[in-house]
Amino acid sequence: MAEVEREAMEYDVVIVGAGPAGLSAAIRLKQLDADLDVVVLEKGSEVGAHILSGAVLDPSGLDRLIPDWKDKGAPLNVPVKEDNFYVLGESGEVRIPNFVMPPLMNNHGNYIVSMGNVCRWMAEQAEEMGVEIFPGMACSELVYNDDGSLKGVVAGVFGLEPDGSIGEGTEPGMELHGKYVFLSEGVRGSLSKEVIAKYDLAANCDVPKFGLGMKEIWEVDPEKHNEGEVTHTMGWPLGFGNGGGSFVYHLDNNQVYVGYIVDLNYKNPYLFPYMEFQRFKHHPKIAELLEGGKRVAYGARAVTKGGFQSIPQVAFPGGALLGCSAGLVNLPRIKGNHNAMHSGIEAAEAAHDAIKAGRAGDTLDAYDTALRTGPVGKDLKIVRNVAPLNGKLGPLGGLAIGGFDMWFQTIFRFSLLGTLKHGKTDAAATETADKHKPIDYPKPDGKLSFDRLTNVSFSMTNHEESQPCHLHLKDDKVPVEVNLAKYAGPSARYCPAGVYEFVEKDGKPEFVINFQNCVHCKTCDIKDPSQNINWVTPQGGDGPNYPNM
Template sequence: MNIEATSALPPREAMEFDVVIVGAGPAGLATAIRLRQLAVEKGQELSVCVLEKGSEPGAHILSGAVMDPRALTELFPDWAERGAPLKQAVTRDEFLFLNETGAKTTPNALLPKCFHNEGSYIISLGEVSRWLAQQAEALEVAIFPGFAAAEVLYDDTGAVMGVATGDMGIHKDGTPGPNFERGMELHAKYTVFAEGSRGHLGRQLISKFKLDAGKDPQAYGIGIKELWQIDPAKHEPGLVVHAAGWPLDNDTYGGAFLYHAEGGKVSIGYVVGLDYKNPWLSPFEEFQRFKTHPAIRKHLEGGKRIAYGARAITAGGILSLPKTVFPGGALVGCEAGYLNVSRIKGSHAAIKTGMLAAEAAFDALVAGRSRDELSAYPEAFENSWLKAELMQAKNFKQWFKKGRTVATLMTGIEQLVLPMLGFRTAPWTIHRTKADHECLEPAATQPKINYPKPDNVLTFDRLSSVFLSSTNHEEDQPSHLTLKDPSIPVSVNLATYGGPEARYCPAGVYEFVGEGADTRLQINAQNCVHCKTCDIKDPTQNIVWVTPQGGGGPNYPAM
């Protein structure tokens, strides 16, 4: 029995705030902080609350990450004195083009500006989020971790009036258990959505308000990351390595990073564009193969893997950026898609857009307005340094549909040569027409890929990897990985595409079991690291990721 059909449910209690923010990542926390900074500066009463589905701020945050501190400096000019965890400055950049056995290093003088990281810092974005949460709480922001926003609430005019958290203590069959608790409604004059890439509620809002009308289809990548403690003799604090080429073929978008952070740690990761066409491809296995390359393994040999995780990234750029405001609310950060994929940086954009949305909301509240469109937010973006930065990278992802060679050449022209000639952005625009889930070709038409078995020293399997993510969900709860039609995984995905969900998931959530007429898709929802890849790449769009009961998912210590 589904709980929504149960007639005797108690009503949800409601709390009122001026602004409710969904997501305690850098975008959401920057929004909250800027709102309260303005309230203190102007002597205004302003209540702000942040909901976070993770067990604490930062628990679900995963990124490379090299951080450009420009936006953080605008938010807190004294961030260093406040103890912000930006401690390891970038000291050297290295860009490699790999073939199966060799590597060519690109001279720094030939690297476009987007690949230069002078003035940036190698960070853990999870640690930065925890620090931002401390700053927010010092400004009297109410942060509620372990509460997933599960539903958007609308008022009688159709404007967003807040969100509701999910009910707790529900059995797997949908009936309320002995510890059942009704969710809470949080009402607001404005609601800001900062769920990160492919946000569950943001996706609904984009569809309902047709925010992506007239835009290129959004593009995504899956980013898979490991944290290693390496041999001190091999550690070069501040070294930033980026790589393209092997093991992916020339027509598949992707690349890798390896960052020498403080304390003898190395962050290593791999990004594969989810517009790949071969259903036999496994991003997780491509990452494991990448680590065996001589130019990469030399950093890791003698070290130990200490953490693992995965997360989708919103990579379409400014041509795929939806309208970011609607009656009663706004989208900020990667929820909207402000990542500069050419720089592989999004945290500075998340903070900046959170600040812009906060300033628009504050002015509206002071003027006595509520639940209208915060048009001042996109207008401020149009006049910002971030808009100029994203415009310079507008064609980056699109060129890769023409192959790596063409993309490399055109990135050099657009971001190295044209600026020398006085162009702020390319005078031409390249558009995408296909969504990622439309790009898979039938399995029978594509070459199978035979991946080697893990050696458990340098390469590993999915389940041992998920163990390092500290992922956990209550076992007796409804699956948060839902199917619109339970027959489609076997009748279409397996029959036509070879069951790609068993390969594109980096956590071993999906597996086909049984034989012949008894074959079925088994969903191991407890393994889910909330990367959202299945929600994006499923060729039939039959899989819908919804919020699990609060606090479930990975628990990243310093990713």
């Protein structure tokens, strides 16, 4: 966008993203010094609107941040009472006994939650302490000091013309400056990508790895509901050549979270993650639970799974990466919210110490060290070889050897395998279509399984249609001339919201982007084999409006 005059507001710490990491940082800063000026900027229409997670919450981060969270009414109301793990075949299943699983996989002591509601409650705690929280404020640009350090962000730009130019109705937004800027945007955030590249933060780490997580909320027959039950599966329908699996969590009010994660390192460009999820619900065990029930919500988002070796340097001049912006999900546990909270606490403590010592704006090396050696590092280091093993040996081999590796480290405190490498990026893992055969997926029946556009309507997604498309192509010719020609147009399948399609116009294929459908999962930014799609934030308030994901 062309240079414009903007008002500026000054803060001690500017936080981008009102997820568990950003809100934890804001609360901890105020606990340490009530006089610090802290602002949290959230692109969703309200706090929690863009939060999607399983979620079984390990309360260790919350215990550390707000020890009396129970007395303060935190929405952790469903403790895990039953923990199951199954390997599925097409028509049956084999349960893996709990005693075989490494201790860290035990979910007792954890809670089935809506992380959207947890974040709404955390926002209330933060605001009571004096934190300013502005929802509907997308941060579209970064602002730098003359010495190259991060100065702040541009937020609240509205009314750009469709081509991105400034029109009569454009609101140019404002600059929010901070002694520190914390980026807690979630997976593959656009500003986080910029600072990782600018400061070469990934120079000494392995490639990032991701999965695509899709989730529905179902209201089921009370007789089939088992509040507190947690079930994970692997195997059918993905099989044992592709990584991924399901989660089924019974929360309160006869509701069940049903979700599926597909690792994005799959080779076959014909693989259709969304349809794998829909097919999964027809397994006899899952169909029995859902029959007679009602789907009430849908959403999707990318999940980080690179683990310990893929964490970039998290501190840079004037700022820090928090939570999923740094990639802190524990893959085998399918948990990252507790680590997000820990990262927010660590970043807040390092920034407070630096500001107090008169070192405001320098690089928070203490945060980087604390993240790697504290609770987050310990949680991720023991599972660091699971994702590489899955990638090399498939899910069964990964389960067997990865399980042994986790048990061995639990007992002996080191790994015989050292630290394995991931190898290729998820985009580079995609092979050309001539090496694979198309996959025939059953048509959704409208009862257990649904087409994408119908399901997207249950995400309450909305984008103001006259704004610029927030899905930028580096080269307009690549989708048809490269991705369609060589890879059979995988964007038409890897997107869980039907954003991308190839249509015929004047006898020739044409690439269409239906950005209004976008649920902000970022899969296209990750999986596009040509790395030709750049996801940037749309104007504030747009996107999904998840009520209780």
